[in-house]
Amino acid sequence: MKSPLKTTSDSGFSLAEVAISVGILALVVLSYIGMLGTGMSNMSSAINRSTEGRITDSMLREVQEADWNSLDSEYSSDSSRTRYFDDQGSPVKSGSVNHIYTARLYFDEKHGGDTKAVELPGDEMGRVDRTSHLHGVIVRIANRPGGAGEKLLDDDDAFGSYREYRGTIVKLGKNRSDKRGSAGK
C-alpha cells in the first residue's frame, strides 16, 4: 500500500519554482516597501502640514491677543518667542519627552525682525506709517525633537529644514500706552 505521504514527499518544489517565487516575492516586497515609504512620507507630510497649520494658528492667535504695548519687550529674546509642541500640535514644555515641533515667532523689521514691515499700496504717497498698530509676523516651525529643532531655527542657512508661515496682527487695544501697566489689548 502506498503511503499518500510518500507521494507528497516525492513531489517537492522545483528549484525553478522556488526561484521564481522568491523573485516575485522579492520584487513585490521591495515595491511594497517602496510604496510604504512614499505612503509614510506622504502621511507624515500631511500630518506635519496640518499640525503646523494648527501651531501657526495658535501662535498667531497668541500674539494677536498679547498685550500690544509690551510686545517688543515680552517677545524680545529668542526663547520668549519660541514655543514647543508635541506630535499633535499641543503645547509642551521645553525638554519634554513628547517635544516634536519647535516654533518661533519673528516680527518684521520695525519690531526686531528682518522682514519688511507691512505696507499697503499708496502708503508712501500718504506718508503713512502703520508700524504702531500693524505687524507682519512669521512663524518658523522645525520638526525635530529636542534641542535639534531650536538649533535648526537659529540657523538661517538651514532654510528648507524648517517651514515658514506668515500672518499679520493688528492692535485692537487703545492707542494710549498704559501708565499703570493695565492690559491694553
Added chain:
Amino acid sequence: MALMLVLAVTALLLILGMAIVTLSISENKGSKIMVDLMQVRQIHDTAVNLSLSQLRVGMEQEPDVKGREIWVSQPGALRTYKEDGALLRGIKLYSDDAMVVTSESDLVDDVPPLDWNSEANEIHFADLNRPVVRGERAFFPIVDPNAFEAGIEGFDFDENTVLGTVKTGAKKDTRLPMPVRWLYVLQDGTLGALQQNGKFSGPKTPSKSNPIVGRVAFWVDDEATKININTVGEPTPWDTPRAISPDDLSYGISQPARNEFQRYPGHPSTTALSTVLITDRDIEQQDKELIYERIPRVVGGGTFGGTQKPGAILKPDEDRLYATVDEFLYRPDREVNGGEYADLADEAEKIRQLRFFLTSNSRSPELNPRGHPKIAIWPLGWENKYPRTAYDHLVGFCSTIGGQFYGFQRYDAKSSVNDWSLIARNREIYQFLNNELLENVPGYGGDFGTKWDDDLGQVTTQIFDYIRCVNLREKAKSIGEASSGRPRFFAASGQVTPLKIPDGNDGTQGFGRFFTMTEFGLHFICNGHGEEGFQPKDPEPKLGTEERLVQVAFLMEPFSASHGWPALTNDFKVRVTGLNGFKIGEKPLEFPSVAEHRPNHLGRSWHGRSWGGPMGIRTFIGNRGEGYPFLSKRVKVRGDTMSFKGGEVTVEIFSGNSTDPKNLIQTIKLNFPEGEFPVPELVKTGTGSFRGGGATNAQYWRHFGGRYRQTTLVPHAPGAEYSDSKRRWPKDNRGNQPGFKIGGVFRAEDVVRTLTPYHSDNRLVAAQAEIDETMFLPGPNYQTTVRLDHHFNDTQGTHLLYGFGNEPGETSDENNSTEQLTPAKYHYSRLPDVRPGTGNFNLFGDFDNGVAQIHDGAYINRPDEGNVATRGQYAYFAWNYKNPTEVNFSPNRMMPSPGMFGSLPTGLKRDLPWQTLLFRPQEGHPGGESPPDHTVMEYFWMPVIEPYAISDPFSTAGKINLNYQILPFTYIKRATGLHAVMKSERPLAVDNEYSQSYKLWDHETSDHPWLPNDSRGNLDNRTRKQWDDLAKGRVKLRKRIDAVATLEQFEARFENAGIFKYPSEICDIHLVREGEKLTEYVSGDFQASHVVTGDNTRERPYTNLYPRLTTRSNTYRIYVWAESLNKARTSDPEAFDPVFDTVSAQFRGSTLIERYIDPNDPDIPDYAKLEDDSEETLDDFFQFRILESSRFAP
C-alpha cells in the same frame, strides 16, 4: 503551487500597499486643502487687519501735523482733515492700488472702470457682490438689487457706470456689481496690486522662492449709514404748538404719553422703519402698530398716532434686542414677523433685501471736535446733596468717564451764586467749555473766542444757566425723602434766579427763569379840573378854571425771556431810587426818594397768564390803588402843555423778598429826559359792562385809588374808541358795548411816556447785571403832543391796554417794513412787544414764535415741560393751564438736543441785538461765519436713556451718518437712513399771507375755549376765512420734508467731492417741504415770504434731526473675498495667469467690528483739568473688537 501561494500573498501585499499609498495621497490632499483653507482664512484675517489698520490710520492724530485733526467716515472711506479744514488724507476702506490718497477728488473719482469684467480685467477686479444663483433665486452677499424694485426709499443705482449691472428683470437676473481691486499676497506676506500689464507691483518682486500665494478683495461698509433695528420706530410727529393748525391743535390735546418714544422729538424711535418696510402705500396707524410689534421696547397705544389723549404711562415690551438683522425674521415668540398672514419664504427674501439697509449694531462716538467728552445738557442734582431721579442717574452714567462727570449740577434755584460757588465741578466744567471754545474748531480753523470776543463767556454762561433751568418740576424723591414720598421740585414756582459768574471783566449772567423790566413809564392822569363840577374833592385845593390837578405813576413792565411752560410764579422785589427829582414846571412831583414793590403773582388776573414773556402792567400794579408805591403827589398844572423835568432813576431787581445785596440780580439805570407833554384831560365818561367786565363811572378813572384798585379784573376790550372799525369788538350777546372796563389802566385822556430798550431785544436786557442809561430810550412820540406813547403789554395780547405803540392806527406801516419786528402785517391783538423801528435791528429773523397763540418776541426757546390744560380744552391754547403729570414726562421730549440753545443771544456784551446762535441756513448771518455757530452743538449732547440705555458712556446707537455716499461705488445711492430720519419732522412755516391769523384764538375768534364757532368772535370776513382755513387744515402750515429735494443739496456736495464733517452741518441744509422747491429756499424767496416764522420754529427740525445724525461711526462691516492661489511652475512668477495658475481655496464673508471705550479705564484723565497745551484726547482710549464674523454660504 508555491507560485500560487506567493502570488496570493503578493496580491494581498500589493492591495495593502496601494491602499496605503492611496490613503496617504488623499490624506496629503486633505491636509493641503486644510492648509489652503487655513491660508485663505489667514488672508481673510489679513484683510480684516488691513481694514482695521486703515481705520486706525484715519482715526489717530498725526504727530507731525500741527493742530488737531478730525476724521469723518462714510461707506468705503475715512477722511482726515487738518485743523484748518484741508484734507490730510483720504483713507480707502476697500482694496485698491492706492489705499491712501491726499486729495478728495482722488477719492471720489476712483470709480471702477466700465469694463471691469473684461477678460483683461479679470485678474484685477473682484465683484464683491457677485451672487450665488440657486434655482430661481440669486443670493447676494452685500446688496440685493431687487431692493430697487421693492421700492426701498432712497435706494437707487445707475445701470451704466459698470458693465454687468442689471436693474430690472427677473429676480435671479438682476445684478449690481461692486468691483474692487484684488490685492495679491506673496509668500512672505508682501502685499501689492497688479499693474495694467499684469505684473505685481509692491515693495518686493515675486519670485519662484517667494511666489504669489493668494489674493484678497475687501470693502468696508459704515454701519451708521443703515437703520438700526434696535433703536428705530415709526414716528408720529410732535412739537410744542406754535400756530393755528390741526397739527398744532392735536399736539396740544394729544401730547405724547410717557414711553411713547416714537413721539419724543429727536428720539431715535422717531426714525421711520416704514422707509424700508412699507413702501407701497401711505402708512396708517395699523401699519404703525405692526411696526411697533417688531421693534424691541417700543409699543403702540398711547395717543394712537396723535389721535387721542393718553390715559396712562405706556409699558414698554420686554423683547430682547436683535443680535443680527437676520433675527428680524422672527418675533421673540418665534412667530414670523410681518403680521398674521406673513409667509416665511417671502419674509426671508425681504430680510435678505433689507440687509443692506438695516443693522443691529450701529454706534457713534459722542466726543466733541477736540476729542474730549461732550457736555450733557440734562441737569443733575448736586451729587448727594440734592435728589436725583432714575433718569438723572442714567444721564449721569452716560456722561461719566474715568470717574468724572461732564455736565452741570444744580442745587439752589433761589440763589444767583450757590450753584457756582458751592459746586466745584460746575466751575471746572464751565472753564473746560470756555477753554474748548477758545481753541480752533478742527476742520474749520477759527475759534469762538475770536468770533465772539467778549461774548464767549456770556454765551457759555447762558448755556449753563439754560441747562440749569431745564426740568423744574419733575417730582424727585431724594435719598432722604424716599420714605416720606414727598415730591421735591427744583423750582416749584417755575422761577429760577439767574446765575452770576464772576468771570471776565464785569462777570456774566444767565437768564435763569426770572424777570427783568423792559419798559418804564410815567402815567399822567388828571384828578380834577377847575371847570364847574369837576373840582377835586376835599381836602384837595380848589383849582382855577384853567388849572388841572395832575398825578403821576411810575410804571414798569416785567418780562421773562424764558417764555413757556411750566407756569412761572414770580418772587422778586424792585427798588426804585431817584424819582424824587421829577418835576412838572418847577413843582416837585414828590415821588418817594426810595420805594420798593413786591408784586403778587403776575399771571393771576383776568386774562393773566403765567407763561413768561411780557407780563403786562396790570398785575404788576396788582390792585394796590393808592397803595401802589410809585405814585407822585398831585400838582396843579395850568394850560394844555406841561414842562416835565425828569432825571436819573435807578431800578434794582432783587430775587425773593429781601433787598439784601446778595439778592440783587440787576441794576437798571434810566434817564427820563425833560419834555413838553400834553396835560392829561379829566375823564368825564364812565363805561358800560361787557362780557364779564363791570361798568364804571367817570370818577373811577380820576384817581389812582380807583383806577389802580382793580387792575386784575376784566380789562379794556377794544371798542368804539378805536379808529379802525375792523379792530373793534362786537357787542356782547346782551347788547353791551365793548370798551374800557374795570381792570383797564389807560384812557384816551391820559398821557403816557415810556422808555424802552432802543432795539427791543429784551434778551439783551435780561441777562445783564448792570444796564446803563444808554439802553432805555424814550419812545418816538415822547416829545410830541401824542398822548399815549407806550407799548405796555398784556399777557393775552397787545390790544387790551389802550394806546399800545401802534394802536390805534395801522398794525404795521406798509410803507416802512422796519416799523414792526418783521415786515409782516400782524393782527392788532398779536403785535410783537417791540418799539417802532425794531425791524431795523432784527435783520436775521432771530426772534421766537410764542407758544400756541402767544405773540412772537425776544424769547430764549425755553424747553417745554408741558401743559395739559383741563376740561378737555386745547392744552397750550386754552387759558386753564395745568401742570403735566408723569403721564407726559420725558427728559428726551424736553431736551432733544443742544439745538435748543438756538435762541440764546451771541451779541449781548457787544451790544448786537437780535442775533442768536444760528442753527439753520441763513445767508449773511454773522453766525454763519467760520467757525459756524452750529459747531457749538458739537460740544454738547443729550444721552438717549429711554427705553433702554441707547446711549452708553460717550456713544449713542442708531445715529445715521449724513455721509451716505458710497465709495468707490458712487453709482449706488443709499440715502435710506436720511429718508427715515426726516420722516419725523413737520416743519412749520407761516406764509406772510397768514401773518394776521396764525396766532388768533379765544376772543378774536369766538370766545369759545374749545374751538371757534360762528356765534361769536369779531373777525372780519377775510381773517375769519383765513383762520378757518388754517384751523381746519385747508391751508397747511406744517408739511412733510421732501427728502428727495432736500437731499439734492447732499448730492451736490458729494459731487464736488465734499462731505459733512460734523452732524451739525445739517443746519446748513435747507429742509425743503413737500410741494416747495429748493430754488425758493436757496434764493431766499421762501424765507422772505414766510417772515413771521420765528428762529425757534425754523431751528426746531434741526434740533430734532441733529441728535439722530452723525458723521463718525464706531461700527463697520468688512466684506472680504479671499483666495489662496497656486502658481503653476511654468507661469511668470511676477504675474497671475488665470489659465495656468489655480485658485486653491476661496473664502467670502463679512466681519462686523466695533470701536468702543472702556469707561472705567483708570488711565482716562479728567479732561476738565488738563493743561492748556495738553493734546490728550479720549480718542486714544478707543479699542476695537470683533462682534460677528460670518461666511457667505447661502
